[in-house]
Amino acid sequence: MNWTQPAYLLLLLALPVMLLLTLMTERYWQRVRVLWSGQRRRLHWRSQLRLALVAALFMLLPLALAGLTVPALAPQSIQERMTLVIGLDVSKSMLAEDILESPAPPQLANRLNLGRSFINDLLSKLENERVGLFFFARNGIEMVPPTRDHGFIRYILRHTDMGRLTDSGSDLVAALTTADNMMVNDPCQGNEAVVLITDGEDTENTLEQLLSHLQSPNTKRRPVYSVRVGSDESVLIPIRKPGIPTIEGFYTDEQGLMLQTRASDSRLQHITAATQGANWHYRSDTSSAAQQLVDQILRHAQQADTAGASSLSWLDLSSLFLLFGLALYSLYMML
Structure with missing residues (x-):
């Protein structure tokens, strides 16, 4: 009382x-x-x-x-019992400008900004779910722990300088590990899902290492949904400086050869198949992908949640x- x-x-x-x-x-x-x-x-x-x-x-x-x-x-609804952790790839390959058009002018039409636009679209389709955010490249870093304050996640996405944050290399195992750690530290245990927004490249692990992580008994089984950005064709990664509209050059490897990147679903399909998730290919002219993803996540959660829950x-x-x-x-x- x-x-x-x-x-x-x-x-x-x-x-x-x-x-x-x-x-x-x-x-x-x-x-x-x-x-x-x-x-x-x-x-x-x-x-x-x-x-x-x-x-x-x-x-x-x-x-x-x-x-x-x-x-x-x-009684709690499916949305209230849902914890969704979103991972955004911030590796150098995400700077590739193989997007049809800028998702939010005057932003550059690259994979990174397209992924950021997708997260904002996804948040607008959610209701009362707990959502966390992390960035990953060669390592994963937690940005926002699971929260119902979706506006704060939008604030982080809007005011984070993604161009300066990008790093060489991409590690999907590190991304999955970061998501697992965020779930373990979350006091509200309920329905859980992970969304990875990436071009699908993994420069740090072989396919066997990725499968070994997915099949490890220490890895909790929760659905992973991947959203692939970027084209299937190899493209160069431009170098830009803030305030300068022109391209200064292209990233090169240790031998001085220009780096090329190509978006791929191969590794992502192995991840989603092992976790009972799903894959999407998101483009700037795709309008319903976020809603389809939310429907899929909630449908899977409803099938897995048979007991229901109540909150005080x-x-x-x-x-x-x-x-x-x-x-x-x-x-x-x-x-």
């Missing part, structure tokens, strides 16, 4: 005064009735009932104003007291 405005309980001190005034009024009208009709001096049953109604009314009003709340178990919440009884008081007042007026 809890009170939101306990100061209003002081109004209960006025209850004896109101009862005394009501009693004096009823006795006055009783004397009037005796004078004109010769009735007994004993209070009529209607007067006694009115006195009881006044007492009840002036008890209910302070209770309603004080905001009495009691603990109650409320506070039930406000103020409206109940007011309705009951209104009913008593109506009865008082009819007497």
Whole structure:
């Protein structure tokens, strides 16, 4: 039991005064009735009932104003029990400009900005899910722990200088490990899913190493959904500096050869197949991918969640007291 405005309980001190005034009024009208009709001096049953109604009314009003709340178990929806961790690839290959058009002008039309645009689109399709965000390249870094404050995630995406954050190399095992760590540290255990937004390149692991991680007994089985950005054709990775509209050159390897990158679904398909997830290829002209992804995640969660869950919440009884008081007042007026 809890009170939101306990100061209003002081109004209960006025209850004896109101009862005394009501009693004096009823006795006055009783004397009037005796004078004109010769009735007994004993209070009529209607007067006694009115006195009881006044007492009840002036008890209910302070209770309603004080905001009495009691603990109650409320059923949680699938969305409320869902924890979604989103990983955005920030490796150098994500700077490749093989996108049809900029997802949000005046941003550059590269894979990284397309991935950032997809996350914003995805957040707009979510309701009350807990969402976390991390970036990964050769290593993974947690940016936002799982939270229902989706606006804060948008803020991080908008104000993070992705160009300066990019790093050489891409490690899908590190991305999956970072997502696992974020889930383990999350106190709200429920339905869980991971979304990886990447071009699919993995420069740090062989296919056998990736499969070994997925099949490890220490890896918790949760669905991983991949969103691949970028074209199937090999392209160069441009070098740009802030404030300069032209390309200064292209990234090269240790031998001085220009680096080429090609988006691929091969590794991502192994990940989603092992975790019962799904793959998407997102382009700037794809409008329904985010909604399809959300529908798929919730559908899988609903199939896996057979028991349901409840959460402890506070039930406000103020409206109940007011309705009951209104009913008593109506009865008082009819007497």
